[in-house]
Amino acid sequence: MQKAGAPYLLFLGDAQDVLSIKGCTGVKIWRPEKAVAQIRLPGCTQDLKLPDMTPAEAAAAGCKTMLLGVANAGGFVPDNWVPTIIEALEAGMDVMAGMHKRMADILAIAEAAKKHGRTLFDVRQPSQDFKVGKGYDRPGKRVLTVGTDCSLGKMFTSLALEKEMKARGMNATFRATGQSGIFIVGEGVAVDGVISDFIAGAIEWLCPDNDPDHWDVVEGQGSLFHPSFAGVSLGLLHGAQPDALIMCHEPNRPHMRGVPGRALPSLEECIALNEQMAHLTNPAARVIGLSANTSLMSDDDAHTWLEETSQRLGMPCCDSLRTGVGSLVDALAEI
C-alpha cells in the first residue's frame, strides 16, 4: 500500500468502551504528532482529550487522513458513519479503516472518493499482488516478536523496541503486520488478510534488502501453538528471516485466546520451537529475550517473576511498560 498521509483526524464513531477505539489510542500513544484532532458522533462516550473538529476544520488544520480506528460489531461500516466519511473525502482527506468489509464496497463512499480524487485505505485487504517467498539470505538485520499466544503485546513490544533503538541512535524501522500497527505508521501488510500462498512472500516484500547495520523490527502475529493461526505465524517467521526473536508472553493467561480448554505452551518449548522453525530461512536465528505483559500482577510480583524467569531462561526478561525494553536492546546491540 502507499503510505497514508499524516497527521490524522481520529474518528471515534459512537464508541461506548475503551477497547473499541484502540486503533485510535495506539496512534495517540505511539505517534502523538499524528493525532491532532478527534471527531465523535452523537452518543460517543469515549474521549482521547484531543480537540473535536469537523472534517472541514481538520482539513484546514492540516489533517491528511481520517482514521476509523474504531471497532464495530460485525466488522463493517455502519450506515450512520457514512455521511462523516463522505464529508472527510469532500474536505480533501483520505480515509483509512481496518474493517472486515471494505469501505470501497459501499457505493456512496466509492463514488465520493473517485469524485474527489481521494484514497480509501482498507488496510485489512492488501491491495497489491505479492510474489511467493523464496527464503534466500538477504542483507540487513531483522528482529521479530513471537509469542506463546495471540494478543499479548507483540505490537507494543515492537514499537517500544523501535523507540529505544532510535533513542540510542540505532538505524531501526518498525514493520507493521496488523491493522493497529498499520494505523500507527501509515503502512504495512495485514498478513492475516493475505492469500495463504503469499504469506512468506508478503513479509519478504515488507522487510526487503537493507543496509548491513539497519534493523527491521517486525511485528509478529499469532503463535506457532495456536490452532487457529499457526500457519500465519510460520509463514511470517519464514518471510521475516529474523536474526533475533523476542518471545512475548502473558503469565496470567488462563488459556489460548479464543480456545477455552487449551493451555499455553511452556516458555521453554515455545522458545525451542520458534528457533527450530526459524532456522529454515535463517540458521543463526535465536530468541534473545522475553517481553512479558505483567499488567495483572503487583509491582513486587512482576519484578520477582521477571527476575526468576530471566534466571531460568538465561536471557533478559522485561515488561515494555513496567521496566522498558532497554535490556532487550542491549542484547540486540550485540548482534
Add this chain to the structure above:
Amino acid sequence: MQKAGAPYLLFLGDAQDVLSIKGCTGVKIWRPEKAVAQIRLPGCTQDLKLPDMTPAEAAAAGCKTMLLGVANAGGFVPDNWVPTIIEALEAGMDVMAGMHKRMADILAIAEAAKKHGRTLFDVRQPSQDFKVGKGYDRPGKRVLTVGTDCSLGKMFTSLALEKEMKARGMNATFRATGQSGIFIVGEGVAVDGVISDFIAGAIEWLCPDNDPDHWDVVEGQGSLFHPSFAGVSLGLLHGAQPDALIMCHEPNRPHMRGVPGRALPSLEECIALNEQMAHLTNPAARVIGLSANTSLMSDDDAHTWLEETSQRLGMPCCDSLRTGVGSLVDALAEI
C-alpha cells in the same frame, strides 16, 4: 462450493503439451466415468482419445459441466477461449476452471452465466466465508498426505488410497485441497487461495465431524520445509487433525521446487517435524508409511530403494503407480 455436476466435457483449448492439460488428464485417470467428451480449439496438439463434441452435442449427451482443465501462461482465460465458454453456458452447462484470474471477472462470461442461470466454478478463489479453526477433537478418522517438497505425488497418493480403501469396503472420502483434485471430485477447497486467517478453519470445514469408522483422505499441499509454502502446510496439518500421515517423497529431486540451491530435508527429520507439529491438534498423529515417486528409477533400483527405506524407517514404503498402496492401507486398517 456447491458440487460441480458430472459428467464433464473436457476443454483442452489450444494446448501444445501434455503437462498443460493435466487438469483434464487427472479426471480421465481417476474418474473416467466423468470424462465423456473433449473439445479442442484449432491448433491443439493434445488428444485424450475421447469423442470430440461441440458444447451442444455434449449437453445433449448428458454433460453437466465443461471443465477448463488446461493451463495458460499468465493464469487467465485468453480471448479465444471465451466464445466456447459462452457456447457451453448457452447449451445449459456450468463451467469450472482453476485460473488465477476469475472467469466471473470477464463481463461477457458473467453476463452469459447470469442470463442462462448457470454456475461458474472458479475453484482457485474459494467463494464461501470460513471460520477460524479451533482444533477441538472431532469424530471420524483422517489421513493426510504430507511431503518433503511440493508436487511429488500427494494428490495421486491420496486418490490411490481412497480407491484401495473403497475396494476393501472401507468407508473413505478423498478431500481435495488443490485445483486438480477439485476438478476430479467436483468439490473441495483450494487452500492456497484461502485468506491466511482461515487456513486451518477451511480444512476443518472440508473434513468435519464424521462417523467413527469413516476415513477422510485429505490431500496435502507444500511442505513444512518449503520456504514459500510452509505456512499453508502447517495450517492444513492443524486443520486436518490427522490420525495418520503418509510421507510423500521423490528420491531424485535435486532441490526444493522453485528454490534452486535449497536441499530437501532428510526423510527422518521431515517425519519427526510433521509428527511434532501435528500433535498440537491430534496428539496421536503419526507417520504410518511412505509414498515415493520413483518414476525416474529403473524397476530394480526402485524396488531396492523402497525396500532399504522401509527397513531404515521401520514403516511400509510404496510407489502408488509401481507397487500400489496396499501396504499403506494395511497400516491404516490397524488404526
